[in-house]
Amino acid sequence: MAEDENTSPGGIGGADLDWSEQALTSRRFGDVYFSAADGLGETRHVFLDGIGGADAWAGRGRFTVGELGFGTGLNFLALWDLWARTAGSDGRLDFISVEGYPLTAEDMARAHGAFPEFDVISRQLRAAWPDRTPEFHHLVLDGGRVRLTLLFGPALPMLRDLRAQVDAWFLDGFAPSKNPGMWTDGVFAQVARLSKPGTALATFSSAGAVRRGLAAVGFQVEKRPGFGGKRECLRARYNGTAEPASAPVLAPGASVAVIGAGIAGRVAARSLTGAGMAVTLFAGGGAGDAPPRVLVSPRLAHPADPYGAFMAQAFTHAARLLPAGENMGALHLPPEEDTRVRDRRRLDQLGWPEALARPVDADAASDLAGVQVANGGLYFPEARFLDPAACVPVDGVEVIAGRVTAVDGGRVGWPSGERRFDAVVLAAGPWCGELVPAAGAGLSTNRGQLTYLPPTEASKHLRLPISFGGHVTPQTDLGTGLAHIAGSSYAPVEISDDWQAVKPNYHLRPLEKLAQVALALSDGWRAAPMGGWAGLRAVTPDHLPVAGQVCGADGVYVLSGFGSRGYQTAFLAADMVTAAMAGGPMPVPGRVAEALSPGRFQERQNRNGG
Numbered sequence: 001m002a003e004d005e006n007t008s009p010g011g012i013g014g015a016d017l018d019w020s021e022q023a024l025t026s027r028r029f030g031d032v033y034f035s036a037a038d039g040l041g042e043t044r045h046v047f048l049d050g051i052g053g054a055d056a057w058a059g060r061g062r063f064t065v066g067e068l069g070f071g072t073g074l075n076f077l078a079l080w081d082l083w084a085r086t087a088g089s090d091g092r093l094d095f096i097s098v099e100g101y102p103l104t105a106e107d108m109a110r111a112h113g114a115f116p117e118f119d120v121i122s123r124q125l126r127a128a129w130p131d132r133t134p135e136f137h138h139l140v141l142d143g144g145r146v147r148l149t150l151l152f153g154p155a156l157p158m159l160r161d162l163r164a165q166v167d168a169w170f171l172d173g174f175a176p177s178k179n180p181g182m183w184t185d186g187v188f189a190q191v192a193r194l195s196k197p198g199t200a201l202a203t204f205s206s207a208g209a210v211r212r213g214l215a216a217v218g219f220q221v222e223k224r225p226g227f228g229g230k231r232e233c234l235r236a237r238y239n240g241t242a243e244p245a246s247a248p249v250l251a252p253g254a255s256v257a258v259i260g261a262g263i264a265g266r267v268a269a270r271s272l273t274g275a276g277m278a279v280t281l282f283a284g285g286g287a288g289d290a291p292p293r294v295l296v297s298p299r300l301a302h303p304a305d306p307y308g309a310f311m312a313q314a315f316t317h318a319a320r321l322l323p324a325g326e327n328m329g330a331l332h333l334p335p336e337e338d339t340r341v342r343d344r345r346r347l348d349q350l351g352w353p354e355a356l357a358r359p360v361d362a363d364a365a366s367d368l369a370g371v372q373v374a375n376g377g378l379y380f381p382e383a384r385f386l387d388p389a390a391c392v393p394v395d396g397v398e399v400i401a402g403r404v405t406a407v408d409g410g411r412v413g414w415p416s417g418e419r420r421f422d423a424v425v426l427a428a429g430p431w432c433g434e435l436v437p438a439a440g441a442g443l444s445t446n447r448g449q450l451t452y453l454p455p456t457e458a459s460k461h462l463r464l465p466i467s468f469g470g471h472v473t474p475q476t477d478l479g480t481g482l483a484h485i486a487g488s489s490y491a492p493v494e495i496s497d498d499w500q501a502v503k504p505n506y507h508l509r510p511l512e513k514l515a516q517v518a519l520a521l522s523d524g525w526r527a528a529p530m531g532g533w534a535g536l537r538a539v540t541p542d543h544l545p546v547a548g549q550v551c552g553a554d555g556v557y558v559l560s561g562f563g564s565r566g567y568q569t570a571f572l573a574a575d576m577v578t579a580a581m582a583g584g585p586m587p588v589p590g591r592v593a594e595a596l597s598p599g600r601f602q603e604r605q606n607r608n609g610g
């Protein structure tokens with residue numbers, strides 16, 4: 001298919017809607033999104049009844065539906081509505097949908113206007129709706145009871161990258177005669193790969209090629225009466241084989257110990273609680289206090305690399321889950337021209353719209369910053385700096401203030417007790433390997449230091465955090481008075497070192513670089529008194545976190561290696577661990593899950609003959 005004017009270089013196309021017809025129509029495909037007469041009636045008949053209605057999830061804790069063609073989300077809303085009215089209180093719904101030409105939230109609102117009965121849930125959907133950037137987006141709805149994994153891109157490559165086991169399918173990709181690309185043998189083969197014996201399937205089409213294609217990959221296909229004036233539609237059951245599950249799956253209600261109450265542990269606790277697990281959080285660790293403020297801002301890298309793909313998705317995911325913070329927006333103003341050129345290229349490769357990032361020259365950057373800066377760079381409207389205490393409330397979680405000393409399978413021991421859990425998540429930063437040696441593979445310890453700077457005549461006007469290799473924030477109230485926060489140093493350290501003592505010689509480093517970008521700011525601080533904060537972080541050689549099951553340790557998972565970016569990346573990584581444990585769809589492409597797998601360091605060593 002030819003590129004169209006709605007497609008940005010690394011991006012995907014828009015929906016190209018025609019509202020003038022009786023039913024919402026795609027100009028690109030010359031077909032309707034749903035029936036003009038009764039769209040909801042058709043959805044309920046073809047798709048919901050087609051997979052067996054509420055009986056399909058009766059008696060199951062978790063139910064996973066896959067869809068080809070998200071469109072306006074009508075099928076999703078109708079399913080969510082029925083599921084919410086009929087599933088048990090500990091039920092969980094996963095919906096995965098592939099969409100190559102996403103609607104905007106505004107267009108969806110207009111389409112949803114025809115279905116006022118879904119007002120409450122459709123608002124939730126639109127509030128979480130991602131910008132039109134390619135690849136996976138994982139939306140946490142209804143406090144985690146409903147999860148929507150959107151795959152923005154062409155059906156076949158998106159499905160190939162999906163790791164999931166689907167209980168029921170909706171095939172809804174426009175008529176095969178108008179859109180054959182959605183009904184190919186390759187697409188059917190992926191549908192089969194993601195199915196298990198008994199998986200249901202429903203579609204509005206009864207075309208011979210669809211029946212034959214589904215039968216060829218292992219579905220038993222049956223015609224049934226169509227909706228309205230249409231003669232027939234199809235339902236099918238998968239009779240083929242299934243890929244073996246990689247780990248036993250825990251049902252809602254299972255007990256999980258999370259060890260460590262830093263950002264990783266807290267985010268894991270929230271994610272697992274959302275998935276229905278009974279979580280106990282062990283908060284006796286030793287990485288010191290959280291930093292007083294954190295800057296959450298994108299890190300751009302090529303999306304073809306798992307690192308770049310993960311960082312991009314992790315940022316947009318965190319931005320949906322984090323509160324607004326003290327202010328919105330940040331400037332990235334590297335003084336080196338070649339870094340700025342590379343950043344712009346990355347932006348194109350990522351296909352990010354202006355709502356996520358936009359290039360600015362020195363004048364525009366100075367206007368946004370409130371102070372004179374020497375060079376331009378990128379403005380990130382969704383970046384923010386915030387108080388970590390406000391980031392991740394952990395409600396409904398048992399907290400034990402004991403330092404864990406032993407983990408053996410599901411057994412957790414601490415000085416005053418011992419308990420058995422169905423699973424354990426090691427979220428103890430650099431200490432994971434002390435509890436389960438294999439969990440420490442690839443992890444080492446880094447010390448980070450932040451510097452507190454007093455407001456000066458020039459700095460008082462700084463309105464946004466700026467990064468330039470280091471970073472400096474606007475003034476903020478630390479309880480002990482107003483200060484700017486600059487950072488951050490990054491140095492390897494032994495845990496036994498005197499790491500908590502703030503080191504004055506480190507304070508000047510960010511200021512040296514700042515002088516190239518905003519001399520007036522750095523000049524005012526040269527002779528100023530400075531305090532600071534120091535903490536420890538776990539880092540990995542490839543700068544990606546570790547998230548997943550620990551090799552050779554059944555029921556033990558690790559979530560660590562976040563470096564200085566935990567507040568940006570822990571949300572997505574924790575949802576990956578939850579998916580692995582609960583058997584939900586992996587919220588990231590398979591190659592990204594692979595890149596974060598705890599066993600990767602050992603595998604690399606084996607490959608290199610080490």
Ligand code: SAM
Pocket residue numbers: 015032033034068069070071072073074075076098099100101102153154155156172173174179181182
């Ligand atoms: N289920 C939708 C609803 O509830 O509104 C209606 C889906 S509409 C009939 C078909 C959708 O498939 C469109 O949104 C279209 O953009 C998408 N689509 C068509 N061809 C595609 C392809 N090759 N890859 C991904 N999405 C595609």
